[in-house]
Amino acid sequence: MLELDNVSVTFNAGTNNEVRALKEVSLSVEEGDFVTVIGSNGAGKSTLFGVIAGAATAASGQIHLDGHNMTHWPEYKRSQVIGRVFQDPRLGTCPGLTIRENLSLAAIHGRRLGLRRDVKQDQEQWFRDELARQQLGLEERLDTDVALLSGGQRQSITLIMATLVKPKLLLLDEHTAALDPNAAEQIITLTRDLADRHEMSTVMITHSMQQACDLGSRVIMMHQGEIVFDISGRERYQLTPSDLIDRFHSLGDAELSDAQILGQTGSFSQKDLTALASASSRNR
Amino acid sequence: MSSQASTASQGSDSLASRHSFLLRGLLLIIVVGVVMSLGNVNIGAVGQGLGYALAGVCVFITFRILGFVDLTVDGAFPIGGAVCAILIVNGSSPEVALLVAFIFGALTGLATALVDILFKIEGLLASIIVITGAYTVTLRIMGGRSNIPLLGQETLISRHSRPFRAWLVEQFGDGLKRQSTNLLEIILFGGVVIVVLVILYWFMRSEFGLAVRATGKNAQMVRATGINHYVMIALGLMVANGLAGLSGSLVVQQFGFADVSLGFGLIVRGLAAVIIGEVLLRPKSTGQRLIAAVAGMLVFDISRAWIFSALDLPTTDIQLVSALVVLAALGTPRLYERYKAFRQRFANTR
Numbered sequence: 001m002l003e004l005d006n007v008s009v010t011f012n013a014g015t016n017n018e019v020r021a022l023k024e025v026s027l028s029v030e031e032g033d034f035v036t037v038i039g040s041n042g043a044g045k046s047t048l049f050g051v052i053a054g055a056a057t058a059a060s061g062q063i064h065l066d067g068h069n070m071t072h073w074p075e076y077k078r079s080q081v082i083g084r085v086f087q088d089p090r091l092g093t094c095p096g097l098t099i100r101e102n103l104s105l106a107a108i109h110g111r112r113l114g115l116r117r118d119v120k121q122d123q124e125q126w127f128r129d130e131l132a133r134q135q136l137g138l139e140e141r142l143d144t145d146v147a148l149l150s151g152g153q154r155q156s157i158t159l160i161m162a163t164l165v166k167p168k169l170l171l172l173d174e175h176t177a178a179l180d181p182n183a184a185e186q187i188i189t190l191t192r193d194l195a196d197r198h199e200m201s202t203v204m205i206t207h208s209m210q211q212a213c214d215l216g217s218r219v220i221m222m223h224q225g226e227i228v229f230d231i232s233g234r235e236r237y238q239l240t241p242s243d244l245i246d247r248f249h250s251l252g253d254a255e256l257s258d259a260q261i262l263g264q265t266g267s268f269s270q271k272d273l274t275a276l277a278s279a280s281s282r283n284r
Numbered sequence: 285m286s287s288q289a290s291t292a293s294q295g296s297d298s299l300a301s302r303h304s305f306l307l308r309g310l311l312l313i314i315v316v317g318v319v320m321s322l323g324n325v326n327i328g329a330v331g332q333g334l335g336y337a338l339a340g341v342c343v344f345i346t347f348r349i350l351g352f353v354d355l356t357v358d359g360a361f362p363i364g365g366a367v368c369a370i371l372i373v374n375g376s377s378p379e380v381a382l383l384v385a386f387i388f389g390a391l392t393g394l395a396t397a398l399v400d401i402l403f404k405i406e407g408l409l410a411s412i413i414v415i416t417g418a419y420t421v422t423l424r425i426m427g428g429r430s431n432i433p434l435l436g437q438e439t440l441i442s443r444h445s446r447p448f449r450a451w452l453v454e455q456f457g458d459g460l461k462r463q464s465t466n467l468l469e470i471i472l473f474g475g476v477v478i479v480v481l482v483i484l485y486w487f488m489r490s491e492f493g494l495a496v497r498a499t500g501k502n503a504q505m506v507r508a509t510g511i512n513h514y515v516m517i518a519l520g521l522m523v524a525n526g527l528a529g530l531s532g533s534l535v536v537q538q539f540g541f542a543d544v545s546l547g548f549g550l551i552v553r554g555l556a557a558v559i560i561g562e563v564l565l566r567p568k569s570t571g572q573r574l575i576a577a578v579a580g581m582l583v584f585d586i587s588r589a590w591i592f593s594a595l596d597l598p599t600t601d602i603q604l605v606s607a608l609v610v611l612a613a614l615g616t617p618r619l620y621e622r623y624k625a626f627r628q629r630f631a632n633t634r
Contacts, residue, residue, distance in 0.1 A: 076512045076513065077510070084508045086504075086508075091505060097501065101498075106509055113491045113495055115491065161509075
């Protein structure tokens with residue numbers, strides 16, 4: 001399915017600020033796999049997503065999806081086969097357009113645009129069914145401007161939009177991190193439901209050890225631009241959040257793992273985590 | 285149960301918004317009519333407003349739909365006018381001239397889009413570069429002359445003016461004879477504007493239009509849907525500036541000459557039209573917003589003509605009066621907000 005072969009990403013190459021965000025990472029995701037990616041801030045998780053989705057360019061290495069070499073595909077072209085949900089709920093949907101219009105746009109996914117009508121009558125039932133599954137009552141509000149919805153509601157619409165036309169790969173970038181615990185819980189349930197129903201390959205970044213252990217069949221831990229642990233199979237099913245924390249400690253990065261321990265109780269936003277990390281370093 | 289209730293209220297909401305838009309439109313027509321008849325405003329202002337209306341729609345598309353700060357209208361408008369004049373002088377029909385003017389305007393828009401996309405130069409700067417170059421292109425199109433008169437040539441208006449005047453005199457007597465050209469302009473330009481708005485609405489409600497509208501609001505999301513958002517920006521700019529070129533050719537046929545400086549300050553005028561339309565009509569849907577931009581341009585031209593006739597100013601003062609009308613249009617809503625905030629504070633302290 002997805003194959004990363006010695007992929008490196010370097011920011012500000014050739015300057016004093018050169019950052020090697022990914023160091024020759026190789027990763028192989030099988031059809032139907034659900035992989036969770038954890039790691040501290042700056043570990044390279046988001047860069048990994050960026051290089052898969054085409055937002056960041058690989059300095060070296062190859063990326064294949066379903067046998068196609070897509071190392072040099074532009075972002076929009078990769079998006080035709082990759083569904084994405086972002087951390088910021090505002091990024092995934094389009095304010096000023098209605099729920100119906102947003103879903104209509106997602107339904108075009110991977111097809112050529114035409115001069116057909118933007119919203120189609122025969123798609124209404126499809127949209128309603130997809131929305132009804134979430135039990136948020138949004139199926140009755142198809143003509144509501146997306147800008148009027150809460151972050152959780154927008155994120156759940158983004159999830160539907162990303163999977164409306166089944167993608168080959170679904171990338172979830174800490175998609176619950178900016179939500180309150182209740183909404184986050186709902187989104188996680190929805191994610192599990194979608195992944196089970198469509199049986200699509202999914203890669204999810206998370207800050208929550210609990211989520212990493214609850215969801216998926218494989219856990220990857222990243223540290224300083226490299227994959228340090230790749231746990232799957234039998235070992236993965238016996239994995240608990242405290243195991244993960246132990247492994248974090250073994251990396252010798254105590255300061256950041258403190259923040260990660262707190263992360264297990266619920267989902268924290270990136271900002272919270274940074275604040276906690278700096279607070280814990282001050283106390284020491 | 286509760287969800288059913290919310291649907292019902294939303295249904296009536298959209299109905300109410302449509303009604304309130306119509307109501308505001310009617311009220312505006314009545315007020316404008318009263319001002320025009322009391323202030324002795326020549327109906328020529330309406331014809332002129334209709335000539336410029338599509339330039340207002342251009343600014344609406346770039347600023348409001350694409351969210352792209354684009355001044356290209358200042359360059360696309362005179363290019364459209366120049367192309368139209370040169371074609372008419374060389375004996376082509378005015379309808380063909382309109383179409384070719386649209387295409388040349390669209391190419392100007394494409395130039396801005398390419399500067400923005402290829403060189404990653406921000407829209408504002410990209411369009412300034414393009415309008416600087418467009419000045420020369422306009423002069424070249426006009427064969428090095430800065431002005432081309434259309435005297436004695438067949439234009440959209442001159443073609444129909446004689447039979448229309450005859451028909452008018454026959455129907456209503458000599459009373460309307462002096463206004464016959466103005467009335468003809470209103471009918472012809474009104475027709476063109478309506479046809480263009482219908483086509484534009486159909487485009488905006490197509491899949492392409494949806495992608496263009498979404499690009500202006502959230503380009504990241506459009507990319508994530510597998511659509512090349514650069515193409516959508518280029519498409520939007522081409523349609524918008526094509527309309528500016530079309531507007532330029534209408535105005536040239538109205539004035540009876542093409543001039544290289546015809547586009548001067550047009551962006552301000554277009555912005556004023558968009559804002560006047562939004563303030564007065566409070567449009568909600570895409571169709572309403574397109575109509576509001578046209579109405580805004582009409583109100584701009586009529587109120588400017590009214591100021592001229594009320595204060596008895598020489599025509600050389602036109603730019604200052606334009607600037608003041610724009611200032612009033614932009615400033616009034618803000619002043620009103622401040623007034624409301626002031627009253628709130630005053631009420632709180634008492």
